[in-house]
Amino acid sequence: MFGGREKIEIKSADQLATMRAAGLVVAKTLEAVRVAVRAGVTTRELDEIARDVISSNNAKPSFLGYHGYPAVICTSVNEEVVHGIPGDRVLGEGDLISIDCGAFIDGWHGDAAISVLVGDVSPDVAELSRVTQEAMWSGLGQARAGNRLSDIGHAVESVIRAAGDYGVVEEYVGHGIGTSMHMHPPVPNYGRPGEGPHLKVGMALAIEPMATLGARHVSVLEDDWTVSTDDGSWASHWEHTVAITEEGPWVLTALDDLRL
Ligand code: MF3
Ligand code: CO
Numbered sequence: 001m002f003g004g005r006e007k008i009e010i011k012s013a014d015q016l017a018t019m020r021a022a023g024l025v026v027a028k029t030l031e032a033v034r035v036a037v038r039a040g041v042t043t044r045e046l047d048e049i050a051r052d053v054i055s056s057n058n059a060k061p062s063f064l065g066y067h068g069y070p071a072v073i074c075t076s077v078n079e080e081v082v083h084g085i086p087g088d089r090v091l092g093e094g095d096l097i098s099i100d101c102g103a104f105i106d107g108w109h110g111d112a113a114i115s116v117l118v119g120d121v122s123p124d125v126a127e128l129s130r131v132t133q134e135a136m137w138s139g140l141g142q143a144r145a146g147n148r149l150s151d152i153g154h155a156v157e158s159v160i161r162a163a164g165d166y167g168v169v170e171e172y173v174g175h176g177i178g179t180s181m182h183m184h185p186p187v188p189n190y191g192r193p194g195e196g197p198h199l200k201v202g203m204a205l206a207i208e209p210m211a212t213l214g215a216r217h218v219s220v221l222e223d224d225w226t227v228s229t230d231d232g233s234w235a236s237h238w239e240h241t242v243a244i245t246e247e248g249p250w251v252l253t254a255l256d257d258l259r260l
Contacts, residue, residue: 009184012202042086043084096129115237132238136240148193149199153187174239
């Protein structure tokens with residue numbers, strides 16, 4: 001998926017502006033889906049909402065048809081980590097759902113994910129989501145010219161490790177993004193600082209930690225997409241697309257114009 005010694009795509013200011021437009025559609029889509037989450041809704045209904053918001057904002061879904069993926073969003077519930085396929089599943093009180101969405105405009109992509117608590121969830125599940133989101137923000141804050149790529153994963157992992165005995169998923173990672181959704185370089189959610197490529201103005205990365213309440217080990221289910229924890233422990237996933245600018249990290253998939 002990511003290749004070996006490929007170059008990291010550098011975007012012009014105009015190209016980043018188009019990525020911001022795509023990222024804003026992703027943000028609006030996730031917000032519409034977030035407010036629709038409640039006990040009794042099916043994940044297919046959430047997918048239909050996402051499809052409508054993306055098309056009415058003159059964008060196209062990045063996921064639909066990607067390596068044959070059959071939906072607009074990924075909906076991963078409880079012990080599912082990522083890449084859950086929307087369908088007949090009915091959300092119940094106390095569930096934790098990760099919603100992942102990508103959209104593109106003029107060939108430029110944005111990609112983001114949120115974890116949403118369905119009604120009252122257990123305190124440890126709420127804390128898992130909070131910690132995973134905090135880890136994402138810590139990683140986003142490292143997306144600065146002059147830093148090295150592994151500074152991001154180190155920041156992500158440090159937050160999760162400091163917060164408690166969580167599993168940090170290693171098989172799925174963040175990625176470069178731009179003219180494709182998945183580009184060089186892979187962005188692991190762990191590692192030592194100060195290694196890998198130097199981050200430069202015009203790069204864009206999707207940073208997406210996945211953490212579990214148990215062990216880190218995951219497997220793909222029979223549907224060939226859904227990734228679940230092997231021990232059945234629940235997982236959280238958060239993601240934003242960020243651009244490296246002269247002024248610092250620009251979160252392209254935030255609802256507001258967010259520069260860190
Ligand atoms: N958004 C996922 C990622 O963050 C990719 C979804 S896989 C797809 O990398 F097939 F659904 F597109
Ligand atoms: Co992604």
